[in-house]
Every structure is written in structure tokens, then in C-alpha cells.
Amino acid sequence: MNTFSTATAIGNIKVKNKVLSDTMKLLSYTLVFGGLASWLSIVSGAGFGSAIVSSIAAIAVIWFVLPKTQNSNKGILTAFAIAGLLGYSIGPMLTYYLAMPNGADLVFQALTGTGVSFFAISFYAQNTKKDFSFLNGMIFFAMIGIIVLSIINFFFIESTGFSLFMSFAIVLIMGAYMLSQMSSIINGGETNYIVATVGLYLALHNMFTSLLHILGAFSGDD
Structure with missing residues (x-):
């Protein structure tokens, strides 16, 4: 019985390590691909209209294509498609x-x-081994709140300061999401490396664009 339990524990550790390794590899590749898509968008002079279309297309792929392909090799192509569309969308x-x-x-x-x-969040999650899945509910409602407030600000308030506040909030929320996702991968809660990759890519994408907005605002040129 002890031998069986030990073998099972070793097997679980191997599965967790493989999910983590595969996630980091695919994330690295998609980040490079997304960067190339951004470069293409810049050199081709893509406008903000193209960026909106690309963003909507990425959302559509996440909602309708990813759930159908995440358990097959086609899911890898889906992850690259999402990275490419999001990368292209930030070109303008x-x-x-x-x-x-x-x-x-x-x-x-x-x-x-x-x-x-x-890297700091990943290091912390790796070393604490704590389960941060309790953050998921708060992250979900926080993102709903950000979306609603963004719509209100866009159509009614039109405040640069309020937009800056939301960028700060998004950075914090994305950090919390990365912590939750990394802890889930490390502790075996997330076993699909394609889903994990897409989630982390989205978090990095949103954190980067929000940080750029914040830095631009404080530089006095935004």
C-alpha cells in the first residue's frame, strides 16, 4: 500500500512538472509570436480600427474555438492564433x-x-506552494467591475484620471490572476497547459498595456 501511494505521489509530481514545463514552453513561443505580430502591425501602419477588429476576433477565438480545441493538438494552433491577434491589436x-x-x-x-x-509572482508561487484559488471569485467580479466602469467612463465620464485608476487596478488584478494560475498549475489544479498558457498570456498582455498607459501618463506625454 505504501509502495502504491509513493508511486502515485511520484506520478502526480511528474504530471504537475510536465504541465508547468509545457506551459512555460508554449507561453514563451506565443509571446515571441505575439511580439512578431505586433511588429508586423507597426510596420504595416495598422490603424485603431484594425486593432479593434483584431481584439474582437481574439475574444471570439477564446470563447468559441478554444473550448473545442483545448484538449487536442489543434489547441496549440488556437493559442498561437490568440497570441497573434492580440499582438497585432496593440500595434497602433x-x-x-x-x-x-x-x-x-x-x-x-x-x-x-x-x-x-x-517572474517574481512565479517564484513566490513556486516556493510557497500555497493554493491561491480563493482569489478566482474576487478576480472575476473585479474584472466585471472594471469592464462596467470602463464603459461608463468611455460614454459618460471621459476622465483621464479615472482611466489611469483603472489601469492601476488592472495591473493589480492581473498580478492576482497570475498568482492564482501559477499556484493552480504548481499544485495540480490546472492540468491543461494550453488553457494555462492562454490565461497567462492574457494576463501578461493586459498588464503590459496597462503599465504602458500608466508610464505614458506619468511621463507627461500621454
Whole structure:
């Protein structure tokens, strides 16, 4: 019985490690692909209309295609499609910031801040081994609140300060989501590396764009 329990425990550890390893590999590849899509968007002079269409297409793929492909090899192609669409969608925003006198520095700082945050959160989740799934409910309602407030601000308030506040909130929410997702992968709660990859990519994407907005605002050029 003890031998069986030990073998089962070892098997579970191997599964967890494989999910984590596969997630990090696919996430790395999709981040590179998303970066290339952003570059293509910049050099092709894509407008904000194209960015909106690309974002809507990415949401549609996440909602309707990913659930049907996440358990097969087609899910990998779906993850790349999502990364490409989201990467392309931020091209016009990057073009806007890169046109500023210190635009390249702002983009680099936003990338660095996002990367450091992700590695710090991953390191913490890996070493504490705590289950942070209790954050999921709060994250869900927080995101619903952000969406509602964004709509209100866009149509009624039109406040730059309020928009900046929401960017700060998104950075915190995405950090909490990454912590929850990483702990779920490490503790065996998430066993699908494709779903995990897409979730982490979305969090990194949103954190980066929000940090860029914040940095641009405080630079005095946004």
C-alpha cells in the first residue's frame, strides 16, 4: 500500500512538472509570436480600427474555438492564433507611444515591469506552494467591475484620471490572476497547459498595456 501511494505521489509530481514545463514552453513561443505580430502591425501602419477588429476576433477565438480545441493538438494552433491577434491589436498603441520622444524607453520599461512581475509572482508561487484559488471569485467580479466602469467612463465620464485608476487596478488584478494560475498549475489544479498558457498570456498582455498607459501618463506625454 505504501509502495502504491509513493508511486502515485511520484506520478502526480511528474504530471504537475510536465504541465508547468509545457506551459512555460508554449507561453514563451506565443509571446515571441505575439511580439512578431505586433511588429508586423507597426510596420504595416495598422490603424485603431484594425486593432479593434483584431481584439474582437481574439475574444471570439477564446470563447468559441478554444473550448473545442483545448484538449487536442489543434489547441496549440488556437493559442498561437490568440497570441497573434492580440499582438497585432496593440500595434497602433505601440506606434503611438514609440512616436513620443521617450517612447522606446516607455515600452521597454513596461516590458521590463511586466516580466519582472511575472517572474517574481512565479517564484513566490513556486516556493510557497500555497493554493491561491480563493482569489478566482474576487478576480472575476473585479474584472466585471472594471469592464462596467470602463464603459461608463468611455460614454459618460471621459476622465483621464479615472482611466489611469483603472489601469492601476488592472495591473493589480492581473498580478492576482497570475498568482492564482501559477499556484493552480504548481499544485495540480490546472492540468491543461494550453488553457494555462492562454490565461497567462492574457494576463501578461493586459498588464503590459496597462503599465504602458500608466508610464505614458506619468511621463507627461500621454
